[in-house]
Amino acid sequence: MQIQERNGLSSPVAVAPPxxxxxxxxxxxxxxxxIAALQTRNGLSQRPRREWAALWQGNPxxxxxxxxxxxxxxxxxxxxxxxxxxANLPSAYLWKGELIRAATECDWAVDPEYRPFxxxxxxxxxxxxxxDLLLTTTVGAAAEPxxxxxxxxxxxxxxxxxxxxxxxxxxxxxxxxxxxxxTPLAGLAIYPMALALCCRDIFRVRRKSRLRIERxxxxxxxxxxxWEALKRGKRDALLGVRSAAALxxxxxxxxxxxxxxxxxxxxxVIAYAIFVRRDNPEIGxxxxxxxxxxxxxxxxxxxxGILNWxxxxxxxxxxxxxxxxxxxxxxxGIPRAPYxxxxxxxxxxxxxxxxxxxxxxKESSVWDATSLDGDASL
Numbered sequence: 001m002q003i004q005e006r007n008g009l010s011s012p013v014a015v016a017p018p019x020x021x022x023x024x025x026x027x028x029x030x031x032x033x034x035i036a037a038l039q040t041r042n043g044l045s046q047r048p049r050r051e052w053a054a055l056w057q058g059n060p061x062x063x064x065x066x067x068x069x070x071x072x073x074x075x076x077x078x079x080x081x082x083x084x085x086x087a088n089l090p091s092a093y094l095w096k097g098e099l100i101r102a103a104t105e106c107d108w109a110v111d112p113e114y115r116p117f118x119x120x121x122x123x124x125x126x127x128x129x130x131x132d133l134l135l136t137t138t139v140g141a142a143a144e145p146x147x148x149x150x151x152x153x154x155x156x157x158x159x160x161x162x163x164x165x166x167x168x169x170x171x172x173x174x175x176x177x178x179x180x181x182x183t184p185l186a187g188l189a190i191y192p193m194a195l196a197l198c199c200r201d202i203f204r205v206r207r208k209s210r211l212r213i214e215r216x217x218x219x220x221x222x223x224x225x226x227w228e229a230l231k232r233g234k235r236d237a238l239l240g241v242r243s244a245a246a247l248x249x250x251x252x253x254x255x256x257x258x259x260x261x262x263x264x265x266x267x268x269v270i271a272y273a274i275f276v277r278r279d280n281p282e283i284g285x286x287x288x289x290x291x292x293x294x295x296x297x298x299x300x301x302x303x304x305g306i307l308n309w310x311x312x313x314x315x316x317x318x319x320x321x322x323x324x325x326x327x328x329x330x331x332x333g334i335p336r337a338p339y340x341x342x343x344x345x346x347x348x349x350x351x352x353x354x355x356x357x358x359x360x361x362k363e364s365s366v367w368d369a370t371s372l373d374g375d376a377s378l
Contacts, residue, residue, distance in 0.1 A: 018113050022083055024120050027072040029053055034082040035074070035107075042109040051253055055378065058252070060245055061090040061101075065130065072107075073124040075114060084110035086121040089375060092241040093133065094231055095366075100238065100357070103131035106138060106375040119146060126150050126351060133238075134351040137374030141345040152349040157367035158326040160348040164337035165323040166307075168314035169286075173321050176285035211270070211302060213309045216260040219247040222269045229296050237368045238361065242294065250372065251276070251291075259288065261309060263295075263302035271295035271302035275310060275322070276377055288314055290324045291377040292370045293332075300334045307335070328370050348374070 027035070032053070036046045047055075056062040056071050075084030087107040093100040105125045110118040125134060137160075139147060154160070167173045216222075223244040231239060240246075251258045257277035262269045271294065278289040288310065295302050307322075314322055326348065330336055348369060352358035360366050371377045 018077060018117075020077065022075040022077045022114055022117050022120075024073055024075055024124060026070045027074045027085060027087075029071070031074060031082060031085070035085045035109075038082055038085055038111065039107060039109045042111065044107065044109055054252065055087065055089055059090065059249055060241075060243075061092045064092075065090070068130050070124075070128065073121050075110065075117060075121060077114065083114045084118060084121060086125060088125060088128070089378075090131075091135075091373075092246070093238055094235075094241065095238045095357070095360075096235060100132045101130060102133040102135055102240075103128065104374045105134060105136045108143065119149070122146060122150055132353050133357060134353065135349075135374045137348045137371070137376040139345055139347050139349055144345050147349050150351065152351045153361075154346050155348040155350055155367060155369050156362065157364040157369045158328055158331055158348065160326045160369075161343050161346045162327055163323050163325045163341050163343060164327045164330060165321050165339050165341065166311060166337055167321055167339065168288075168311050169318060169320045172284070172286065172318065176280070176283040176320060179283040211263040211265055211298070211305050213261065213263055213305045215309075215313075216262055219244040219251075219260065222262075223247060223272075226269045226272065226294075226296070230294055233296060234368060236366070238366055239368050240370075240372055242292075242372075247274075250378065258291075259310065259313075261306050263298075263305050265298070270297050271299065271306065273303075273306045273310070274372075274377075277319075278323070285321070286319045288319055288322050289377070290322070290328065290371065292372040293329065299332060303329065303332070303334060325371055325376065326369065347376070 032049050036049075036052070040046050056066075056069075062069055069090050070088055072085060072087040074082045077083045085107065086105060086109075089104040089106060091102045091104060093102050103125065105122075108118070108121065110121070134152070136147070136152070221244065223242070227241075227243050230242065251260075251274065254276055259275040261273050261275070263271040273293040274291045275288045276291050278287050279285060280287065293303065293306075310322060324330075324337060325343070327337075327340070350361065352361050
């Protein structure tokens with residue numbers, strides 16, 4: 001039930017040193033097969049070619065400056081043999097009305113015998129000239145020292161080493177938890193324990209909303225209207241672009257596994273939340289994870305209404321838990337989830353490339369950090 005670490009820099013193993021120093025070059029789309037094989041043998045999940053290419057192709061931030069934006073870099077032990085790679089994903093933010101160009105580092109994988117040279121890839125990330133801000137949102141415990149060495153900082157908003165959650169179907173959740181711990185339990189004993197878990201969650205979130213709560217099939221024009229109002233209201237925050245086009249690209253591969261839930265008053269969307277399926281098939285866990293929540297007004301009422309709707313429909317769909325990685329909703333002061341779990345590391349780091357940003361981003365109030373940032377919900 002851990003958040004996936006999108007790097008292949010696991011704990012060191014005893015291997016023979018390489019015969020020659022690897023070289024670094026810019027990655028290309030033609031490198032897919034070797035990069036996918038590299039990620040697989042280093043413990044990362046492999047994206048299909050079309051999905052991998054779509055991290056850039058069709059990405060509004062990439063299409064604006066594709067000739068000046070590297071998709072990443074690779075290590076070659078010899079010409080044509082890739083032994084390491086790092087991805088470089090562009091995204092757009094606004095701060096005080098200015099467009100901020102952000103780069104997300106992810107999918108950092110290096111074969112064990114070449115890991116002494118892994119920082120050559122990080123050097124390319126931090127020295128790229130066209131990014132104002134560097135982000136990464138899936139840092140694993142083994143990789144944290146590497147970010148510290150290059151003066152990356154923990155995002156000062158949220159709790160990115162924890163996840164808050166609600167149990168929406170107690171029996172299924174309990175079975176998956178016991179499988180994870182390899183703990184046997186007689187079938188009948190699950191029922192009273194599961195009932196107690198669910199009753200606790202019903203008590204916490206069960207309230208009626210006066211707003212219209214509904215699930216949208218897509219990001220329609222109402223999201224552009226919402227975005228125009230949101231960026232005016234959060235001018236002083238570092239705010240990821242949330243136009244309908246940007247949201248369509250971000251959640252393009254989820255289909256029915258992305259839940260777009262809105263709260264409206266007088267046919268006007270005043271808040272939304274986006275949830276994505278993040279199941280763990282190994283233990284049979286069915287999970288919805290919060291990717292983003294934004295509100296123009298009536299934040300508490302809108303959030304209560306959306307959570308009630310999502311909890312109810314999760315039960316109907318047999319989903320076991322609803323999760324908020326980073327405890328984002330608690331940063332709003334409402335509501336507090338009944339359960340929490342620890343993650344293996346602090347997942348969200350940043351590095352400002354400009355002095356004005358570096359100074360401003362030390363303040364938690366400037367951040368509007370959610371799992372929409374970086375690659376946490378890609």
